[in-house]
Amino acid sequence: MVDKSVPSLFEWMGGMPALERLFDTFYARVPNDPILAPVFAKMSPAHAKHVAAFVGEVFGGPRVYSEQFGGHPKMILHHVGRALTEEQRAQWMRLLLQCADEIGAPSDPEFRSAFVAYIEWGTRLAVINSQPGADVSGEAPMPKWGWGEAKGPYIPG
Numbered sequence: 001m002v003d004k005s006v007p008s009l010f011e012w013m014g015g016m017p018a019l020e021r022l023f024d025t026f027y028a029r030v031p032n033d034p035i036l037a038p039v040f041a042k043m044s045p046a047h048a049k050h051v052a053a054f055v056g057e058v059f060g061g062p063r064v065y066s067e068q069f070g071g072h073p074k075m076i077l078h079h080v081g082r083a084l085t086e087e088q089r090a091q092w093m094r095l096l097l098q099c100a101d102e103i104g105a106p107s108d109p110e111f112r113s114a115f116v117a118y119i120e121w122g123t124r125l126a127v128i129n130s131q132p133g134a135d136v137s138g139e140a141p142m143p144k145w146g147w148g149e150a151k152g153p154y155i156p157g
């Protein structure tokens with residue numbers, strides 16, 4: 001049974017307005033970032049909203065990405081073939097955490113621990129899925145992230 005006294009990460013963070021503020025801030029910075037600018041040179045004007053919807057759903061918010069933007073398999077496909085590097089991933093993460101501070105995302109250790117864990121996990125999977133020859137043919141249910149830990153290592157295959 002779901003414990004209603006514990007808010008979802010989505011609720012604790014401030015819902016869609018907070019997520020949109022975070023990703024609008026992040027992607028507005030990207031064109032001025034020498035490491036990330038080339039990666040996102042062709043992103044669509046709706047990119048920030050789509051990523052906000054995706055992360056919102058992962059954090060326990062409404063199923064907007066699944067119902068309107070193609071769900072988790074589509075998100076993975078956006079990364080396929082891009083050969084993302086560790087340097088790009090690390091910079092994505094650094095900039096996002098900086099933006100989280102700037103927009104006033106909750107700073108309690110519990111929230112930040114869960115937030116960083118998801119971002120670490122998600123960005124590392126994005127890099128793996130983006131490598132030439134990566135096998136992304138399997139089932140890809142929408143991840144759900146809560147307050148606990150990631151529960152196990154990545155096992156290829």
Ligand code: HEM
Nearest residue numbers: 039042043044047050051054075078088089092122123126
């Ligand atoms: C938790 C981590 C991540 C999440 C949740 C995420 C989510 C997404 C989503 C939802 C899209 C589709 C956006 C759309 O529909 O327009 C997307 C596209 C993309 N992502 Fe990610 N992403 C993550 C990490 C990364 C990282 C680390 C990089 C590179 C450093 C990256 C590079 C890209 C690129 C290049 C695209 C396509 C942009 C375009 O349309 O030109 N992503 N991502």
